[in-house]
Structures are given as C-alpha cells and as structure tokens.
Amino acid sequence: MDLQLRGKTALVTGGTRGIGRAIVEAFASEGANVAFCARDAAEIAETEAALADSGVKVEGAVLDMGDADGVAAWVDSVAGRFGGLDAVVSNVSALAIPDTAENWEASLRVDLMGTVRLMQAAIPQVRRSDSPSLVAISSVSGREVDFASGPYGTVKSALIAYMAGLAFQLADAGIRANTVSPGNTYFDGGVWQGIESGSPEMFTESLALNPTGRMGTPQEVADVVVFVSSPRASRMTGANVLVDGGLSRGIQF
Numbered sequence: 001m002d003l004q005l006r007g008k009t010a011l012v013t014g015g016t017r018g019i020g021r022a023i024v025e026a027f028a029s030e031g032a033n034v035a036f037c038a039r040d041a042a043e044i045a046e047t048e049a050a051l052a053d054s055g056v057k058v059e060g061a062v063l064d065m066g067d068a069d070g071v072a073a074w075v076d077s078v079a080g081r082f083g084g085l086d087a088v089v090s091n092v093s094a095l096a097i098p099d100t101a102e103n104w105e106a107s108l109r110v111d112l113m114g115t116v117r118l119m120q121a122a123i124p125q126v127r128r129s130d131s132p133s134l135v136a137i138s139s140v141s142g143r144e145v146d147f148a149s150g151p152y153g154t155v156k157s158a159l160i161a162y163m164a165g166l167a168f169q170l171a172d173a174g175i176r177a178n179t180v181s182p183g184n185t186y187f188d189g190g191v192w193q194g195i196e197s198g199s200p201e202m203f204t205e206s207l208a209l210n211p212t213g214r215m216g217t218p219q220e221v222a223d224v225v226v227f228v229s230s231p232r233a234s235r236m237t238g239a240n241v242l243v244d245g246g247l248s249r250g251i252q253f
Contacts, residue, residue: 003230006031008131009082010229011075013065013118014092016043018187021220025091028054030226032087033171035078037063057082065092065114075121085125087229090115090136090159095191099150107151112158119166121178126175131231134170134177136163137221138240142246143181150188156181160240167191167238180225183244186215212245 010027014020015036026045027034033056038044044060051058059081063074079085094110096103115136126132141148142156159179166177184206186192192215196203207215224243227233242248 003227003232003234004131005226005230008032008086008129009078009084010034010087010089011078011122012036012089012091013063013114014038015060016040016047018190019182019185019218019225020091021047021189022218023091023225024058025051026219026222026226027087027229028056028058030230033055033057033082034143035059035061035082036072037061037065037092039064065118066109068113068117071114071117072121075118075125079125084128085122085196086131087133088118088122088126088127088135089229090118090134093137093152095152097148097150097152103151107155111152111155112162115159116162123170123175127173131234132173132175133229133233134163134166134175135225135229136160136179137225138179138181140181140183140242140244143240143242144248144250147206155252164238164240171237176233178228178233178236178238179240180215180221180228181240181242181244181246182221183242184210185218185221186216192214210245210247214245216243216245217247 010032012023015024016038022035024034028051041062049059061074063070072190092114094106096106136159138159139156141153142160163179223245
C-alpha cells in the first residue's frame with residue numbers, strides 16, 4: 001500500500017530511541033522528510049548519520065519539550081526550512097512512573113504541556129497542508145489501571161482526552177487528530193529492559209499478561225503511527241488506537 005507520504009514533511013519529538021526512532025525511520029522509508037528532536041546531541045548525530053542515505057531530508061535538533069519558547073521556535077523553523085508541515089507526532093515522555101511530587105511535575109511539564117505546546121505551535125503550520133495530521137503517543141496505562149497509574153498513567157489519559165478534543169475542534173479545517181496507545185514495548189535501553197534486569201519478578205508477571213506471549217517492538221508501533229498519520233487514514237480522527245497485542249481487556253465503544 002502506498003501511504004502517499006512521499007515528499008511530505010513529518011515532525012517527531014523524541015526521535016532518537018525506541019518508538020520515536022522507529023517512527024522517524026518509518027516516515028523516511030515512506031519517502032517523507034523528517035524533522036525530529038531529542039535532548040542528547042550525540043544520539044541526534046547518530047540518527048542523522050544512520051539515515052543519511054535514506055533519500056530524504058532527516059534533521060534533528062536538541063530540544064527540551066518543557067521549554068515552551070524553544071518548542072514554538074523549533075516548529076516554526078522546521079516549517080520554514082522544510083516548506084511546511086504535514087504530520088506531527090508527539091512522542092516524548094518523561095517516563096515518570098513512581099507517585100512522587102517530582103514525577104507529577106515532570107509528567108505535566110513534559111508529557112502533557114509538551115504535547116499541548118507542540119500542537120499549538122504546529123496547528124497554524126499544518127493548516128496549509130493538504131493532508132494535515134496530529135498524533136500523540138499515549139499508552140495502555142492511560143486507558144486502564146495498571147502499575148503505572150499515578151503521574152504517568154493520569155497524564156496519558158489526559159493526552160487521549162486532549163487529542164479527542166482537538167479532533168472535534170479542527171474537523172471543519174480538515175485537520176485530523178488521533179492518539180496511538182502502545183502496550184508493553186521492549187527495546188535496548190528501554191523501560192522494560194531495565195525492569196527485566198532490575199525487577200525480574202515484575203517483568204515475568206507483566207510478560208504473562210500478554211496473550212501473545214511477548215512484548216511489542218518499536219517498529220510494530222511505528223507502522224501504526226505512520227499509517228494513522230498518512231493520507232490513507234483520511235477518515236480516522238478522534239481515535240485512540242491500541243497497539244498492545246491484546247494486553248488490555250476493556251471493550252472500546
């Protein structure tokens with residue numbers, strides 16, 4: 001299937017590791033130019049180098065998504081240099097799971113307000129696109145109660161509500177807004193690899209909840225994100241798409 005992304009411009013936050021890196025690679029493989037951000041300059045340079053021969057423009061920037069002025073300036077700069085924006089993906093998370101005051105602050109500042117600031121900056125730019133899409137990465141922890149309830153899960157729930165609101169508010173402008181909620185996703189350097197080594201009992205218990213018998217991969221999530229962002233998903237807006245291998249049990253109406 002041609003996702004009709006060739007020549008489009010995608011913007012991805014947190015694009016050097018895990019799901020974010022896979023999203024950047026998936027957009028590039030579909031012929032889209034990609035701008036991404038992260039906080040580590042060395043990881044940004046490595047990602048750019050890895051995609052240097054992809055045949056598209058891939059450019060990273062050092063950015064803290066808690067910096068409101070920095071986020072707005074980056075979005076405007078990317079739109080200017082790339083000739084506009086078509087698909088925006090908010091992926092960055094503070095991954096602040098334990099229930100502490102510091103983690104509530106980090107989750108609200110980075111996960112929630114980072115997404116809000118990104119969308120506020122991007123909406124005027126994507127209005128000029130003929131296939132505008134906004135996507136936020138939430139989590140199954142935002143849909144049901146689990147070990148990550150607290151700052152992480154609560155803010156992930158808020159992201160689903162926020163994006164659904166944008167979908168309604170922007171529908172008449174042709175701008176689609178959706179959420180993608182991954183289940184447990186395993187990759188080198190990720191949360192679940194850390195739990196596997198640091199809390200093997202919890203890892204085993206969590207793995208047993210997966211009816212597929214395994215955790216997901218970043219690529220499996222990225223493929224869904226890129227499809228939802230593409231013109232081929234033109235009738236999809238206001239949705240929360242689960243990519244969890246059947247981990248969650250609730251029925252969505």
